[in-house]
Amino acid sequence: MRVVKTVKQLRLIIDGLRRKGRTIGFIPTMGYLHEGHLSLVRRCRQECDVTVVSIYVNPKQFGPHEDLQRYPRDIGRDSTMLKKENIDILFIPSDNAVYSSGYLTYIDVENVSRALCGAFRPGHFRGVATVVAKLLNMVQPHALYLGQKDAQQVAVLKRMAADLNFPVAVRTVPTMREADGLAMSSRNVYLSAAHRAQAPVIYKSLVAVRRCIRQGERRSATLVAMIKRNIESNSEGKIQYVACVDAESLEPLKTLRHRVLIAVAVFFGTTRLIDNVIVLIKN
Ligand code: AMP
Numbered sequence: 274m275r276v277v278k279t280v281k282q283l284r285l286i287i288d289g290l291r292r293k294g295r296t297i298g299f300i301p302t303m304g305y306l307h308e309g310h311l312s313l314v315r316r317c318r319q320e321c322d323v324t325v326v327s328i329y330v331n332p333k334q335f336g337p338h339e340d341l342q343r344y345p346r347d348i349g350r351d352s353t354m355l356k357k358e359n360i361d362i363l364f365i366p367s368d369n370a371v372y373s374s375g376y377l378t379y380i381d382v383e384n385v386s387r388a389l390c391g392a393f394r395p396g397h398f399r400g401v402a403t404v405v406a407k408l409l410n411m412v413q414p415h416a417l418y419l420g421q422k423d424a425q426q427v428a429v430l431k432r433m434a435a436d437l438n439f440p441v442a443v444r445t446v447p448t449m450r451e452a453d454g455l456a457m458s459s460r461n462v463y464l465s466a467a468h469r470a471q472a473p474v475i476y477k478s479l480v481a482v483r484r485c486i487r488q489g490e491r492r493s494a495t496l497v498a499m500i501k502r503n504i505e506s507n508s509e510g511k512i513q514y515v516a517c518v519d520a521e522s523l524e525p526l527k528t529l530r531h532r533v534l535i536a537v538a539v540f541f542g543t544t545r546l547i548d549n550v551i552v553l554i555k556n
Pocket of ligand 1: 304308419422
């Protein structure tokens with residue numbers, strides 16, 4: 274595993290690999306890795322000749338009152354984990370390497386960025402789209418691997434890649450969960466023991482509505498109410514939103530149809546957790 278810190282050094286290596294005809298897969302992360310990240314790494318290793326992972330806590334995707342300063346970081350542990358996975362390149366750029374002084378350029382993927390989390394985290398997806406566009410230009414991968422856990426991020430970045438003609442295939446990897454169903458997240462370490470014990474209610478409520486849909490329920494409002502009731506009556510979680518939307522456009526649906534994303538954001542104390550399921554409606 275080569276650890277690379279500058280864009281110049283990365284370019285040199287990538288140019289050489291591309292000249293040799295190697296296929297390059299890329300996994301952008303903010304570090305503090307867990308099995309969820311590693312599932313992306315393993316999928317990439319299966320499908321590409323070269324696996325590149327970046328670790329960069331992107332300041333431009335955090336709001337002024339969000340957790341940028343206290344976001345968990347442990348580069349030593351992360352690089353040991355990635356070495357064990359036999360990745361080829363670990364790219365750890367500094368803030369200066371990513372955003373030069375006088376930086377002015379941003380990417381705004383309209384509409385899809387405004388829905389769901391976007392309504393509560395203004396500027397978040399502008400920051401995500403901007404940094405991923407930059408990283409794609411730096412790494413020049415053939416395939417980009419993203420986790421379904423961040424479903425809106427997938428929708429935003431797929432739209433961006435299509436709209437801006439990035440020559441990259443966007444591949445989505447299913448959400449990895451703890452044994453009790455809680456979606457793995459770097460932010461789970463913030464949870465108190467009591468909240469950690471309650472947090473699996475989020476996924477349980479999603480599984481319950483999925484069952485309901487299989488039994489024929491198609492009314493969005495009924496399903497949203499079910500999830501809210503389930504979470505509120507079984508935990509101290511404070512719901513930020515529950516929504517049934519089209520999985521691609523993220524437009525709200527009154528009646529479920531095609532590919533539906535059912536997405537939830539819940540606060541346990543000050544920790545905000547998100548989760549989702551995608552359901553295919555055949556009739
Ligand atoms: P992050 O470090 O949180 O920016 O995440 C980096 C990538 O890992 C993103 O594509 C996430 O969607 C993905 N990811 C995070 N948690 C999980 C999980 N539990 N299962 C699958 N992918 C995940």
